[in-house]
Amino acid sequence: QQQVKQSPQSLIVQKGGISIINCAYENTAFDYFPWYQQFPGKGPALLIAIRPDVSEKKEGRFTISFNKSAKQFSLHIMDSQPGDSATYFCAASLSGSARQLTFGSGTQLTVLP
Amino acid sequence: DAGVTQSPTHLIKTRGQQVTLRCSPKSGHDTVSWYQQALGQGPQFIFQYYEEEERQRGNFPDRFSGHQFPNYSSELNVNALLLGDSALYLCASSFGGAGGYTFGSGTRLTVV
Numbered sequence: 033q034q035q036v037k038q039s040p041q042s043l044i045v046q047k048g049g050i051s052i053i054n055c056a057y058e059n060t061a062f063d064y065f066p067w068y069q070q071f072p073g074k075g076p077a078l079l080i081a082i083r084p085d086v087s088e089k090k091e092g093r094f095t096i097s098f099n100k101s102a103k104q105f106s107l108h109i110m111d112s113q114p115g116d117s118a119t120y121f122c123a124a125s126l127s128g129s130a131r132q133l134t135f136g137s138g139t140q141l142t143v144l145p
Numbered sequence: 146d147a148g149v150t151q152s153p154t155h156l157i158k159t160r161g162q163q164v165t166l167r168c169s170p171k172s173g174h175d176t177v178s179w180y181q182q183a184l185g186q187g188p189q190f191i192f193q194y195y196e197e198e199e200r201q202r203g204n205f206p207d208r209f210s211g212h213q214f215p216n217y218s219s220e221l222n223v224n225a226l227l228l229g230d231s232a233l234y235l236c237a238s239s240f241g242g243a244g245g246y247t248f249g250s251g252t253r254l255t256v257v
Binding site for chain 2: 036038068073074075076077078121123131132133134135136137138
């Protein structure tokens, strides 16, 4: 099964708050888990990515937490800002040269000023 | 340094027609992947081209075909358009297909 399930579908957070988006996968062969940010009218842009050999990766205000046994991973956005308002997609891929990405269904994040 | 360039940005076609979408990869990238993104959904992998050959294909019918040119640019062709083909078509480039994709802004295709 290649599905990646993402929740919530939408999220509203106050400025300065923490935004948390969750994803679950079924295929244990997945070995690359990126998060993408997409603004209206634009293509997805890579935010941060993790491999299953680590449980957490932090880049600035963005942190990925990875739970291999539960087959879940999440994106935490600390000190959320109105400029973070966008749609966020988790994704996963198998090892190999082609690196086909399987995306979640997306989370529309709104950060209120 | 230009990123991934896609053309046209918007396109309206009639059901049954054929369409060609174009993509120029980011400088230094040699691999092009195409994704279809329906409204409110995540992108779905169509296929990937490397060294002018289709290297991997997603679950899309043969109506979807592509090509990669010696300069690494690529085309996506869709024949016998259906209303359900209406979507944002995204091109993503990478070096060697090893992730680290750069996505273009997409072509919005509307089939009427």
